[in-house]
Amino acid sequence: AQSVTQLGSHVSVSEGALVLLRCNYSSSVPPYLFWYVQYPNQGLQLLLKYTTGATLVKGINGFEAEFKKSETSFHLTKPSAHMSDAAEYFCAVPADRGSTLGRLYFGRGTQLTVWP
Amino acid sequence: DTAVSQTPKYLVTQMGNDKSIKCEQNLGHDTMYWYKQDSKKFLKIMFSYNNKELIINETVPNRFSPKSPDKAHLNLHINSLELGDSAVYFCASSQRDAGNTIYFGEGSWLTVV
Numbered sequence: 001a002q003s004v005t006q007l008g009s010h011v012s013v014s015e016g017a018l019v020l021l022r023c024n025y026s027s028s029v030p031p032y033l034f035w036y037v038q039y040p041n042q043g044l045q046l047l048l049k050y051t052t053g054a055t056l057v058k059g060i061n062g063f064e065a066e067f068k069k070s071e072t073s074f075h076l077t078k079p080s081a082h083m084s085d086a087a088e089y090f091c092a093v094p095a096d097r098g099s100t101l102g103r104l105y106f107g108r109g110t111q112l113t114v115w116p
Numbered sequence: 117d118t119a120v121s122q123t124p125k126y127l128v129t130q131m132g133n134d135k136s137i138k139c140e141q142n143l144g145h146d147t148m149y150w151y152k153q154d155s156k157k158f159l160k161i162m163f164s165y166n167n168k169e170l171i172i173n174e175t176v177p178n179r180f181s182p183k184s185p186d187k188a189h190l191n192l193h194i195n196s197l198e199l200g201d202s203a204v205y206f207c208a209s210s211q212r213d214a215g216n217t218i219y220f221g222e223g224s225w226l227t228v229v
Contacts (some may be wrong), residue, residue: 026118036220043221044222046217046219090159103164104218106159114165
């Protein structure tokens with residue numbers, strides 16, 4: 001089964017600073033990878049999605065993620081943090097490789113705090 | 117024009133009660149899910165239905181029973197609620213064979229007292 005690991009349960013940055021949220025996937029290259037964002041007391045919103053072949057994926061709200069096979073990573077970045085980016089971020093991968101069941105394995109989440 | 121909507125958003129109830137959460141999606145998807153988010157924010161799938169057929173049933177107590185009257189609706193009924201059932205329950209949907217992109221509802225915050 002596929003899985004992801006998010007390094008760092010809490011990340012704090014100043015407004016305007018670079019945001020870097022880390023995600024590593026298990027050994028086999030997944031066909032898809034996702035980043036979701038959860039604002040306080042809200043549901044999960046899709047930020048961006050990786051599909052096989054892409055390396056740099058652009059998402060909403062200025063976020064992007066780079067797929068690096070050599071590092072088994074799919075880190076999420078944003079050049080300049082905004083106060084409104086404060087939220088919980090989840091990396092996710094289809095749990096069943098080659099399956100269309102749609103079961104996602106979520107990382108433990110990273111809480112992003114943005115200081116003024 | 118909410119894509120995946122679920123009700124109620126907040127639910128506070130006593131132990132031993134039975135409660136239901138309803139979910140509807142207007143995306144035309146053929147697959148719907150229930151995910152549970154625990155107090156540490158860990159998300160785990162509970163059930164999935166494809167065209168009204170149960171296709172994923174994780175290790176969930178029998179007190180939890182999903183029902184899908186049609187492919188746009190998936191309800192979750194919980195019998196004999198326990199303190200440990202307190203969590204956020206997310207409904208979601210996707211189109212099978214379309215890249216596993218899953219769209220989530222706003223969540224239902226269940227508190228059992």
